[in-house]
Amino acid sequence: MSETLDATFAALADPTRRAILTMLLEDDMAVTDVADPFEMSLAAISKHLAILTRAGLISQEKRGRVKWCKLEPDALRAASVWMQGFGQFEPVNLDAFERFLEGELGSDTAT
Amino acid sequence: MSETLDATFAALADPTRRAILTMLLEDDMAVTDVADPFEMSLAAISKHLAILTRAGLISQEKRGRVKWCKLEPDALRAASVWMQGFGQFEPVNLDAFERFLEGELGSDTAT
DNA sequence: GCTTTCGTCAACCGTTCGGTTGAATATGAT
DNA sequence: ATCATATTCAACCGAACGGTTGACGAAAGC
Numbered sequence: 094m095s096e097t098l099d100a101t102f103a104a105l106a107d108p109t110r111r112a113i114l115t116m117l118l119e120d121d122m123a124v125t126d127v128a129d130p131f132e133m134s135l136a137a138i139s140k141h142l143a144i145l146t147r148a149g150l151i152s153q154e155k156r157g158r159v160k161w162c163k164l165e166p167d168a169l170r171a172a173s174v175w176m177q178g179f180g181q182f183e184p185v186n187l188d189a190f191e192r193f194l195e196g197e198l199g200s201d202t203a204t
Numbered sequence: 205m206s207e208t209l210d211a212t213f214a215a216l217a218d219p220t221r222r223a224i225l226t227m228l229l230e231d232d233m234a235v236t237d238v239a240d241p242f243e244m245s246l247a248a249i250s251k252h253l254a255i256l257t258r259a260g261l262i263s264q265e266k267r268g269r270v271k272w273c274k275l276e277p278d279a280l281r282a283a284s285v286w287m288q289g290f291g292q293f294e295p296v297n298l299d300a301f302e303r304f305l306e307g308e309l310g311s312d313t314a315t
Numbered sequence: 316g317c318t319t320t321c322g323t324c325a326a327c328c329g330t331t332c333g334g335t336t337g338a339a340t341a342t343g344a345t
Numbered sequence: 346a347t348c349a350t351a352t353t354c355a356a357c358c359g360a361a362c363g364g365t366t367g368a369c370g371a372a373a374g375c
Contacts, residue, residue: 102217
């Protein structure tokens with residue numbers, strides 16, 4: 094359990110990996126497409142994806158020659174709960190977040 | 205902001221440091237007392253405390269020859285809010301989401 | 316004063332991390 | 346069959362990590 098937190102927080106400590114997770118929020122992606130926006134070798138991205146997979150934050154499924162990466166947000170729950178234990182701050186500052194979301198959904202309907 | 209998250213998550217990725225934070229949940233503590241339950245040199249604990257301080261997760265104040273360590277749970281907000289973003293499964297515009305987070309956390313964004 | 320306690324600093328050590336390159340392995344397309 | 350695409354593997358690199366030890370400075374105690 095402690096090892097889970099180790100792996101989760103360590104995985105989240107890298108900006109490239111956080112960016113990857115954010116990209117996967119939109120949709121599942123192939124490894125090559127994940128790598129595309131980064132100025133870094135495919136092998137490096139492959140390693141980052143392996144770390145995210147080991148932490149359980151994503152899953153990878155090979156279909157044909159393409160390996161699809163899928164966000165597994167449930168893996169964040171343990172870490173989130175741990176942090177809530179320190180919650181002198183509000184669990185979620187949801188007021189602002191919801192206002193943000195409403196503005197978002199109202200203005201940008203392009204997708 | 206990205207650097208803040210880097211530092212926060214990296215600081216949280218070590219079980220010793222998480223244990224220290226948990227101890228400080230109870231009360232402020234002197235460095236020596238923090239080190240006491242660990243089977244590790246004082247210097248090592250001192251380094252861990254420096255990392256936690258750099259991440260803003262604790263503050264240290266020297267009174268006399270004793271340096272007191274105090275939990276600063278607000279520093280967890282940035283990380284917590286970031287993770288909450290993965291709990292909401294609306295198709296969010298992520299650029300706007302980033303801007304939202306920056307506005308939310310603007311107070312602690314070091315220059 | 317001298318000594319003890321508190322804490323950091325500096326140098327070192329082995330391991331892990333984040334990246335590179337080049338070769339290797341599958342699978343798909345022609 | 347051949348060629349191209351998708352992805353990983355293996356070896357390597359420099360930097361950072363987590364720990365140790367020993368010396369050091371600053372504040373308290375006797």
